[in-house]
Amino acid sequence: MSISGDHTVEVAAPIARCYEIAADLERAPDWQTSLVSVDVLERDGEGRPALVETVSDAKVKTVKSRLRFSYDAPTRIDCTQEKGDVKALTGRWSFADLGDGRTRATYALDVDPGRMLGMLLRGPAVDRVREVLVVQAAEELKQRAERG
Template identity: 30%
Template sequence: MADQTESSVVIDSAPGTVLDVIADFERYPQWAGAVKEATVLEEQADGRAARVQFTLDAGAVRDTYSLDYTWDFADDSTGQLSWQLGESGVMRTMDGSYRLASSGTGTKVTYTLAIDLRIPMLGMLRRKAEKTIIDTALTELKKRAEQR
């Protein structure tokens, strides 16, 4: 991904627990504030989501979009989940990833994101929006995974 924003957090939960939270897309509306609905549209042969449709309401940005997922994880649940934008009314690009790595007794999660909207936006404002999205997502993921 070119021109992306990245941030990390350490979550006091095992990689398997964090991965389970990330992979449970249909529960995102319960803990990810801007996600109002999430539906798995396609699954891979192993049962993991291949395409997911989201309905987002982040105040100024409202959209229904789909993401196509690629899973690359070891048996210990460390690895990477990547996605690319499938369809969207507002975005041209929404590519990103979660990288999970063991960190002491917890998990270091690194989130990368690159967004390009159909409406013009200064690069500085776009990066600030990406940073806000990432920081919010990591905070919400941390809270959810540590409650398990």
């Protein structure tokens, strides 16, 4: 069983601003309510977080993950779990410049919760977790970027 999905929003802010917010992982818990904490363990050659440990509130359980990030500014940020409470996790922010200072931002997530956590996720719980982890993240980035 997998929890996967994506959510796209149109943001009244330039692509550079949307990318900057998503790439600033250390401040993500300030605007992404499902993130409890982010600890940077390694940085890449440009000083960006490359390996981070996160704690997320997935509503049915608090989940710890060690995530490896890669960047393709200003259009994409990818992450893959290296270690954590779930069996596997991949995520991606993608951004498209719509012109006139507008951006299309998409957040995609694919999580294999594993057997133990998977037993907690039945029926409507799966939809609620997807809403919190995927839809809410994209909507919260939109709110943050449009605040100026």
